[in-house]
Amino acid sequence: MKIGFIGVGGMAQAIITGLLKQNKLVPSEILIHSAHASTYEQVAKKTGVTAKNSNSEVVKDSDVVVLAVTPNVATPVIQEIRDQLDPKKKTLISIVAGLTLERLAELAGYDLPTLRTLPNLNVAIGAGMTAVHANENLTGKAKEEAIGLFDAVGSTVTLPEADFATFSALAGSSPAYVYFFIDSLSRAGVKHGLTKKAATKIAAQAVMGSAEMVLNSDENPFGLIDQVSSPGGSTVAGLLAMEEAGFMTSVIKGIDTTIERNNAE
Numbered sequence: 001m002k003i004g005f006i007g008v009g010g011m012a013q014a015i016i017t018g019l020l021k022q023n024k025l026v027p028s029e030i031l032i033h034s035a036h037a038s039t040y041e042q043v044a045k046k047t048g049v050t051a052k053n054s055n056s057e058v059v060k061d062s063d064v065v066v067l068a069v070t071p072n073v074a075t076p077v078i079q080e081i082r083d084q085l086d087p088k089k090k091t092l093i094s095i096v097a098g099l100t101l102e103r104l105a106e107l108a109g110y111d112l113p114t115l116r117t118l119p120n121l122n123v124a125i126g127a128g129m130t131a132v133h134a135n136e137n138l139t140g141k142a143k144e145e146a147i148g149l150f151d152a153v154g155s156t157v158t159l160p161e162a163d164f165a166t167f168s169a170l171a172g173s174s175p176a177y178v179y180f181f182i183d184s185l186s187r188a189g190v191k192h193g194l195t196k197k198a199a200t201k202i203a204a205q206a207v208m209g210s211a212e213m214v215l216n217s218d219e220n221p222f223g224l225i226d227q228v229s230s231p232g233g234s235t236v237a238g239l240l241a242m243e244e245a246g247f248m249t250s251v252i253k254g255i256d257t258t259i260e261r262n263n264a265e
């Protein structure tokens with residue numbers, strides 16, 4: 001199977017890194033092209049995947065085409081490759097936030113097997129979270145193969161398209177918010193005398209273990225909060241101070257704003 005990436009920015013690189021690291025694909029199965037030759041040539045050199053000279057060449061030689069450009073250039077890019085997207089031979093996978101299957105069909109053809117996805121950056125280490133929704137043309141083995149690419153680099157969930165904006169905030173953007181939280185923890189550690197390196201490692205490990213506890217527990221997070229909070233202890237004191245500063249309200253406000261922005265696109 002040949003997979004062609006159109007757009008080789010942060011997200012495409014994360015997917016490619018994950019697929020190779022998990023041994024889902026070998027470098028000779030991956031083709032790439034983007035607007036920035038210096039970037040994609042460097043990626044090809046580093047990973048062993050094949051750099052092509054144009055978007056058209058990528059599509060021509062691929063069974064599965066991954067559209068990984070920013071939303072503002074998605075329309076002209078699809079128009080450029082449309083004639084080569086033979087519905088009998090190719091599958092289109094889009095990772096473009098906000099681009100609906102209806103709009104993809106309008107641009108790329110109503111018969112084309114198409115998978116709309118929304119991955120997150122953690123696919124790079126095989127710990128991604130990806131939402132998927134296939135159109136009616138993508139069935140059987142081709143559908144399994146397309147979704148299988150994202151299963152190989154983390155978890156997938158099939159969601160109605162109406163929920164993609166919310167998913168994008170909770171899983172697509174949230175790595176940025178979690179990094180923000182980790183950096184805040186680490187900064188507090190520095191304030192109290194730890195080195196930044198030590199504080200960041202301590203904070204990140206605590207966040208990773210806490211996430212695993214949530215995933216491995218039947219409790220909801222509030223039950224786990226109670227397990228950490230010793231009666232009369234320091235945790236509950238810190239928790240109440242965080243709430244006084246508006247912790248939960250500020251997280252929900254950030255997510256609301258992210259969803260509003262996703263819905264506006």
Ligand SMILES: NC(=O)C1=CN([C@@H]2O[C@H](COP(=O)(O)OP(=O)(O)OC[C@H]3O[C@@H](n4cnc5c(N)ncnc54)[C@H](O)[C@@H]3O)[C@@H](O)[C@H]2O)C=CC1
Pocket residue numbers: 006007008009010011012033034035036039055068069070071073077095096097118119120121172
């Ligand atoms: N960064 C993330 O965590 C996530 C990003 N996405 C989606 O992934 C897509 C890419 O995002 P990023 O990688 O963050 O952006 P980026 O800016 O890092 O990469 C965009 C890529 O598109 C290429 N490009 C621009 N014009 C082109 C053209 N005419 N032909 C071919 N390539 C062209 C650029 O050269 C670049 O390689 C976006 O649509 C975004 O919504 C989805 C989920 C998460």
Ligand SMILES: O=C(O)[C@@H]1CCC=N1
Pocket residue numbers: 097168172173
């Ligand atoms: O910031 C963005 O628009 C994209 C969507 C999800 C993560 N990054």
